[in-house]
Amino acid sequence: MKRILIILAALWSLAPGVVAQTAPELFVFKAGTAIKADEMNANFQLLLDHIKNALGASDLTSEDLAELAELVEQLRGLASSGELDGVSLEFAWDGSRLGVRREGVGEFVYQELLGPAGVQGEAGPGLEYEWDGTRLGVRAVGDDAFTFVDLAGPQGAAGAAGPAGEAGEAGEAGPSGADGSNLEFEWNGTELGVRLEGDAAFTYVDLVGPQGVQGVQGERGETGADGMQGPQGLQGNQGIQGETGPKGDTGDRGERGPAGVDGATGPAGPQGNAGPVGPQGPAGSTHKQVIRTDFTIGTEDAFYLVLGAHEITLPAVPVPDQLITFRGNSAGASINFNGHYYMFGDDPGHYTDMNTFAQSDLTGRFHLYWVDPYWFWLPE
Numbered sequence: 001m002k003r004i005l006i007i008l009a010a011l012w013s014l015a016p017g018v019v020a021q022t023a024p025e026l027f028v029f030k031a032g033t034a035i036k037a038d039e040m041n042a043n044f045q046l047l048l049d050h051i052k053n054a055l056g057a058s059d060l061t062s063e064d065l066a067e068l069a070e071l072v073e074q075l076r077g078l079a080s081s082g083e084l085d086g087v088s089l090e091f092a093w094d095g096s097r098l099g100v101r102r103e104g105v106g107e108f109v110y111q112e113l114l115g116p117a118g119v120q121g122e123a124g125p126g127l128e129y130e131w132d133g134t135r136l137g138v139r140a141v142g143d144d145a146f147t148f149v150d151l152a153g154p155q156g157a158a159g160a161a162g163p164a165g166e167a168g169e170a171g172e173a174g175p176s177g178a179d180g181s182n183l184e185f186e187w188n189g190t191e192l193g194v195r196l197e198g199d200a201a202f203t204y205v206d207l208v209g210p211q212g213v214q215g216v217q218g219e220r221g222e223t224g225a226d227g228m229q230g231p232q233g234l235q236g237n238q239g240i241q242g243e244t245g246p247k248g249d250t251g252d253r254g255e256r257g258p259a260g261v262d263g264a265t266g267p268a269g270p271q272g273n274a275g276p277v278g279p280q281g282p283a284g285s286t287h288k289q290v291i292r293t294d295f296t297i298g299t300e301d302a303f304y305l306v307l308g309a310h311e312i313t314l315p316a317v318p319v320p321d322q323l324i325t326f327r328g329n330s331a332g333a334s335i336n337f338n339g340h341y342y343m344f345g346d347d348p349g350h351y352t353d354m355n356t357f358a359q360s361d362l363t364g365r366f367h368l369y370w371v372d373p374y375w376f377w378l379p380e
Contacts, residue, residue: 189330211292318370328357328364342375
C-alpha cells in the first residue's frame, strides 16, 4: 500500500500535465454499459506506460495497477465532491527514501526508491580526451575518432550599462618640483656641445655623418674659348716732312735725265697709348669635388669642398700654373704640400709652414697657385 501511495503521490505531482496528455487515449465507461476486459487491460497498460515514462518504475505488477486504479477512482470521487479542496501533499527525502503525508497530518510514509545494486560490470576500455579550441573531444581507448562537443555557448546579449558613479573629490595638489637646470651649447666645427648650466665640461656630438666612398673622378673639361681681342690702339702722329727747295728757272727741254735720288725719311712719331683691355673670355670647365675623407689631389685645375677634418695631399709633380680652390668647414682639415714650399701671396720672400684650415692659419677659403717650384697661397 505504501508503494502505491508513493506512485500515486508522484503522479499527482505530475498532474495535470500527465492526465491531460493521456486522457484522449483512455477508455471511458458509461453506466449500464458492459466493460470489456480488453479495454480495461488497455487502460492499465496505458497507465503502466506513463508510470514508466514519468518515474522509471519498471517492476509494477497487475495487482499494483489494480490497487492504483482503485485509489485513483477514490481520489476522483473525493475531488468531484469537493472534499479534497485545499488538501495538499507533503514530501520529504531521507537519503534515497521518499516520504509522503497529507499536509500537517501524521508521519511521513517512506519508500526506498533505490533498487538493489546490480552485478559489477567489466571495466570499460577507458576514455581519452582532446581539446580543439573550445571543443572537447571524447573517445573510448582504441577508437579511431573523437566525438567533439563545443563547450562555448553563444554570446549572451550585452547587459545594460549601469549608471555612472559620482565623481570623486579632487586630491590635494602635490608639492612643486625643483626648477630644472638650463642647457648651454657650444660649437666646435661640426660638433655640437651640450652641458647643464654650471657643469664643467660639454658633451660633443659630431653632426656631420661619416665620409662616403669617394666617387670616380670625372673627365677633364674642354678648354674654354679665348677671350675677345681688345680694340686696336690709336695711330701715332705723322713724322715731320723735309723742306721743299726753291723752284729753279725753266730750262730748255732737254733729254730726260735719270731719276733723282729719293729724299731721306723723316723721324718716326711718338708711340700712341695702348688700347683698353678687352673683356676676359669665359673660363673653361673646372673640376669640382667634395672631400669627405683623406684625399690626394690630381694635376687638374679644380674646386674642392672639404667636409670634416681630413688630410689633403697635393700632387707630387704639379703642372705649370695649376690653380686649386678650397672651401673648408673644419678648422682641423690640413694640407700636405708633398715636399714643396709655399708662401704668402702678399710677401713672396716669406716662406711658411702653416698648413691647417684654422682662422689663424690658411683659413677656410683660399687658393693655391703653382709657379714652379713653389705653391703660392692666395686668400679670398
